[in-house]
Amino acid sequence: xxxxxxxxxxxxxxxxxxxxxxxxxxxxxxxxxxxxxxxxxxxxxxxxxxxxxxxxxxxxxxxxxxxxxxxxxxxxxxxxxxxxxxxxxxxxxxxxxxxxxxxxxxxxxxxxxxxxxxxxxxxxxxxxxxxxxxxxxxxxxxxxxxxxxxxxxxxxxxxxxxxxxxxxxxxxxxxxxxxxxxxxxxxxxxxxxxxxxxxxxxxxxxxxxxxxxxxxxxxxxxxxxxxxxxxxxxxxxxxxxxxxxxxxxxxxxxxxxxxxxxxxxxxxxxxxxxxxxxxxxxxxxxxxxx
Amino acid sequence: xxxxxxxxxxxxxxxxxxxxxxxxxxxxxxxxxxxxxxxxxxxxxxxxxxxxxxxxxxxxxxxxxxxxxxxxxxxxxxxxxxxxxxxxxxxxxxxxxxxxxxxxxxxxxxxxxxxxxxxxxxxxxxxxxxxxxxxxxxxxxxxxxxxxxxxxxxxxxxxxxxxxxxxxxxxxxxxxxxxxxxxxxxxxxxxxxxxxxxxxxxxxxxxxxxxxxxxxxxxxxxxxxxxxxxxxxxxxxxxxxxxxxxxxxxxxxxxxxxxxxxxxxxxxxxxxxxxxxxxxxxxxxxxxxxxxxxxxxxxxxxxxxxxxxxxxxxxxxxxxxxxxxxxxxxxxxxxxxxxxxxxxxxxxxxxxxxxxxxx
Numbered sequence: 001x002x003x004x005x006x007x008x009x010x011x012x013x014x015x016x017x018x019x020x021x022x023x024x025x026x027x028x029x030x031x032x033x034x035x036x037x038x039x040x041x042x043x044x045x046x047x048x049x050x051x052x053x054x055x056x057x058x059x060x061x062x063x064x065x066x067x068x069x070x071x072x073x074x075x076x077x078x079x080x081x082x083x084x085x086x087x088x089x090x091x092x093x094x095x096x097x098x099x100x101x102x103x104x105x106x107x108x109x110x111x112x113x114x115x116x117x118x119x120x121x122x123x124x125x126x127x128x129x130x131x132x133x134x135x136x137x138x139x140x141x142x143x144x145x146x147x148x149x150x151x152x153x154x155x156x157x158x159x160x161x162x163x164x165x166x167x168x169x170x171x172x173x174x175x176x177x178x179x180x181x182x183x184x185x186x187x188x189x190x191x192x193x194x195x196x197x198x199x200x201x202x203x204x205x206x207x208x209x210x211x212x213x214x215x216x217x218x219x220x221x222x223x224x225x226x227x228x229x230x231x232x233x234x235x236x237x238x239x240x241x242x243x244x245x246x247x248x249x250x251x252x253x254x255x256x257x258x259x260x261x262x263x264x265x266x267x268x269x270x271x272x273x274x275x276x277x278x279x280x281x282x283x284x285x286x287x288x289x290x
Numbered sequence: 291x292x293x294x295x296x297x298x299x300x301x302x303x304x305x306x307x308x309x310x311x312x313x314x315x316x317x318x319x320x321x322x323x324x325x326x327x328x329x330x331x332x333x334x335x336x337x338x339x340x341x342x343x344x345x346x347x348x349x350x351x352x353x354x355x356x357x358x359x360x361x362x363x364x365x366x367x368x369x370x371x372x373x374x375x376x377x378x379x380x381x382x383x384x385x386x387x388x389x390x391x392x393x394x395x396x397x398x399x400x401x402x403x404x405x406x407x408x409x410x411x412x413x414x415x416x417x418x419x420x421x422x423x424x425x426x427x428x429x430x431x432x433x434x435x436x437x438x439x440x441x442x443x444x445x446x447x448x449x450x451x452x453x454x455x456x457x458x459x460x461x462x463x464x465x466x467x468x469x470x471x472x473x474x475x476x477x478x479x480x481x482x483x484x485x486x487x488x489x490x491x492x493x494x495x496x497x498x499x500x501x502x503x504x505x506x507x508x509x510x511x512x513x514x515x516x517x518x519x520x521x522x523x524x525x526x527x528x529x530x531x532x533x534x535x536x537x538x539x540x541x542x543x544x545x546x547x548x549x550x551x552x553x554x555x556x557x558x559x560x561x562x563x564x565x566x567x568x569x570x571x572x573x574x575x576x577x578x579x580x581x582x583x584x585x586x587x588x589x590x591x592x593x594x595x596x597x598x599x600x601x602x603x604x605x606x607x608x609x610x611x612x613x614x615x616x617x618x619x620x621x622x623x624x625x626x627x628x629x630x631x632x633x634x635x636x637x638x639x640x641x642x643x644x645x646x647x648x649x
Contacts, residue, residue, distance in 0.1 A: 106348045106367055178384035181346050186445070187372045187401035196397070200388045 032259075032266075039063060039256035046252040062256040066243070070260055072232060073239040077218060078264070080149055080235065084156045085213040091157075092164020093206055096172050097198050099165070101190065104177075118169070121162045129159050130222055137226045147233045155223050160213045167212065171205025171279065172198060208279030211272050215265045236261045291322040292356045292452040292485050294343060299352035301338050301509075312338040314509040316352070323483040325476070327500025327517065329490060329532055335509040336489040337381075340455050343487065344378055345371030356452070377446030377484075378455040381462065383438050385430040391417075391441045392426040398449040416444045419478065436467045440474075447478065454479070456488040460495055472498040493517075493533045505529045521574075527648045530572045536646075537578065537622050539571040552647070556614035557594040557622075557638065559645045572646035578624045580612060580636040590639040596622070598630045612638060 008016075034051055040058040041049065049055065102114035136155055137146075145151030175198060183193045199206065224235035240261045243254040269276070301313040312335040320326045330336045341347035342354060345367060354362040361369040386394050392413060399409045417423045420440040430438055439459065446454060456475065460468045476499050479486045488499050496503045497517050504514040505524075513525045517533070524530035527538065541552030543564060551558040552571055559571060579590060580598075596612035599621065603609060607625040614620055615635070622638070630636060 106365070176382070176384065178380050178382055179386060181344075181371075182378065182380060182384040182445075183386070183397065184346075184371050185344060185374075185376050185378050186398035186449070188397065189401070192401070197386055197388070 032262075035255050035259045035262070038252055039259050041252045043250065043252060046255075062250075062252040063260070066253050066257040066260065070236070070239060070257055073234045073236045074260065074264075076149075076233065077236040080152055080156070081214060081217045081264075084153050085160065085210060085217050088157055088160040088217075089164040089168070089206060089210045089213050092161050092166075092209065093168040093172070093199060093202065094194060095161070095165040096168035097190075097194050099169060100172050122166055125159075125162045125166055133222055133226050136223075140227055145227075147228050147230050149233075151227050152224060152233075152235070155227055156217050156220070159223070160217055163216070164209055164213060167209040168202065168205060171202040171209070174205075175201050204275055204279035204281075206279075207272060207275035211268060211276050214268055218265050291483060293322040294318075294320040294453065294485060294487070295355040295358075296339075296343075297353045297355070299339070299342060299349045299354060301335070301342065301347070302350045311509050313342075313349070313506075316506070316509075316511045318504055318511060318514065320485060320487065322357075322485055325479050325486045325488070325499055325501045327488045327490065327496035327503035328506060329493065329496050329503055329520075330506035331528075331532060332491055334506045336491075336506050337457055339506065340378075340457055340487060340489050343453070344376050344455055345369065345374050375449070375452045376455060377449060377451030377453070379439070379442045379446050379457065379459045381458040383430075383442040383462070385438060385442055385445075387430055390427055390429055391422060391433065391437075391444075394430070394441055395426075395444045395448050398445060402449065412448055413444075416448045420444050420474065435463050436471065439463060439471060443475070443478075447482070447484075451484060454484045454486040456486065456499075458490055458492075458495075459488065461490070461492065468494070469498070475499055491532070493521075496533070497521075505532060507532075524572075524646065527570055527572055530646060530648075535575050535623075537571075537573045537575065539573075539620065539622070541569050541571050543567050543569055552645070554614070555617040555620050557596075557620075559593055559640060560591050560642065561645050561647050564647055564649070566649055570648040572648060573622075573640060573644065574646075575623060575625050577641040577644040578622065579639040579641075580610060580624050580626060580630065581639065582636060584637065586639050589642060591642045593638040593640050595635050596638040597635050598632050601629050601632055603629075612636065 030052070037054045038046055038051060039062050040060065041055040042057075042059050042061065045055050045057075099114050099118050103111045103118075105111060136158070140146055140151045140155060143151070143154075145154065179197060179201070180193060183197055188196070219237060221237040221241065225238050228234055228238070240254070240257045243250065243257050296316050296318045299313055299316040300311070303310045303312055316339060328336045328339065338347060342349050342362065345362065348362055348365055348367050351364045353360060353364075356369075356374065359369070361374060386397065389397070395413050395416065396409055399412065413426070414423065417426060420443060422437055422440045422444060425433055425437055425441075430441070433441065439462070443459075459475070460471055463471055472495065479499070486499070488495060490496060500517055502514065503517045503520060504511050505520060506512070507526070507528050513520055513529055520529065521533050524533060527536075530536050531538075539552075539554045539559075541554045541559060543561075543566060544551050544553050544558075550561050550563050552561050552569055554571070559573075561569070561571070579586060580596065585592070595615060597615050598610055599613045599618070600611040601608060602611075604625075607627060608629045610624050610626055610630050611621050612624060613622070624638070
């Protein structure tokens with residue numbers, strides 16, 4: 001085999017690429033690996049063996065120990081997060097389409113209003129939500145919704161619907177504008193254009209946004225911490241935090257709890273990850289995403 | 291049937307730095323049931339004009355009427371596009387990629403809430419005429435360019451539009467099937483008598499489809515006439531160039547024996563009286579001939595001796611470039627039915643009265 005001088009052999013090049021990818025994957029996997037193996041250690045082993053060394057006699061006791069206190073929060077999170085993220089993303093897409101139509105209208109007033117409102121929303125999503133938590137808690141308390149699913153759902157909507165609108169507006173502008181114009185000439189109503197064309201054509205983007213919203217909502221710690229006080233209403237991140245006690249921490253149980261808590265977002269990402277990638281690709285290829 | 295009247299339509303695009311005048315005071319009256327062509331180079335404002343008619347854009351100034359009903363005025367949409375009953379075929383066809391051909395064609399009908407039977411009947415009817423009945427279950431990405439174009443045309447026609455707008459409808463088609471597509475559009479237009487406006491930069495589209503045409507150059511409507519009339523007496527050299535191939539020459543005006551000539555190096559072209567001393571000449575390729583004969587009859591006027599510089603071939607004819615013996619840069623293209631050897635001298639003739647003169 002002859003290789004031109006100054007050029008890397010393709011096999012070597014491919015091997016280097018693979019190596020770099022492997023390094024990144026390993027770095028990404030280390031915390032998960034640590035979480036699993038330390039959750040399988042006994043109380044003594046977790047203190048005596050280094051964190052990356054697997055236990056000599058694995059035990060599922062820590063998992064069993066935390067399950068009883070995790071099952072209810074896990075259920076709460078599932079009941080709340082999946083519908084809330086879906087509705088927030090769907091309403092966000094509708095809002096994104098509304099802003100798209102408004103900013104493309106010929107009325108200067110409505111395109112000004114659209115741009116102004118949209119900038120406001122973008123700005124709001126960039127403000128750390130922790131900063132707004134005290135007034136939010138007051139609002140929810142005044143509405144009598146503390147410690148309820150509705151209160152939590154309302155708070156999540158406030159933060160994740162604009163995120164949905166913001167992300168979806170990027171995907172919607174990638175749809176060829178002529179298609180929407182053709183549909184208008186075909187007398188499509190806004191709702192028909194949305195659910196027959198805009199929504200299906202931005203579906204990869206919708207799924208990306210949905211995954212993003214599920215993971216963000218699932219992992220959100222502060223909002224459920226402030227809005228729930230009774231153990232029955234606790235969500236999973238708050239429960240996991242409660243395992244790090246004030247005087248001592250049972251590391252093996254904490255690791256087990258963290259692993260259980262992260263299984264849902266992890267699973268969603270693994271199963272829907274290709275749609276997430278497809279959504280991102282759609283942005284670069286004119287938005288057809290098929 | 292709808293007649294379309296534009297009064298002083300002006301469109302100015304403003305960006306931070308500069309203003310672009312896309313349309314400059316366009317006045318036109320397109321008759322009901324007429325097939326009208328709009329010819330112009332890219333960027334001249336043809337598509338903007340069509341989008342204003344469709345209601346997808348609004349004029350900065352001027353008024354647009356459909357049958358004396360005001361539909362758009364300065365910066366204001368009076369009748370929105372969905373209420374104008376317009377069938378439009380976009381340059382890119384803009385088919386709905388997530389729907390089958392059938393659902394694409396059904397989309398405008400479903401907006402009208404008609405019964406499923408009526409819907410199927412009309413779709414079958416239009417797809418029979420357009421020869422796409424066998425591909426109705428396919429998605430646009432599974433169709434050939436010609437089929438996609440016909441689906442787009444079916445979608446535009448199925449709702450019985452009052453106006454049919456075609457934006458460069460054939461530019462994305464194979465040269466091979468373009469003529470049959472043009473014939474199809476012309477036939478349907480003839481049968482249905484829909485007011486049809488075709489925008490194109492290709493004179494072939496205008497000749498094959500339009501009864502009357504307007505030429506837009508730099509946003510201005512410079513000439514409106516029958517295509518053949520625009521071809522034979524264009525108002526400017528740009529218009530002449532747009533609507534057909536043309537030999538362009540710069541000549542000096544001279545008078546001898548009470549006749550006016552334009553002199554180009556060794557050639558003398560007979561022209562009508564003009565005021566200027568120097569003129570720009572335009573001659574259609576079919577109005578020039580080269581021959582070994584000294585005379586070709588009364589119709590043809592001898593221009594001078596010429597030398598063959600290049601001999602080439604183009605669609606069924608030999609394309610010969612000749613030059614005057616004294617100047618190798620004054621090139622004149624002549625289409626002839628047989629090849630000529632390079633370097634030999636021939637006689638150049640022009641059809642009498644066919645030399646176009648521009649100031």
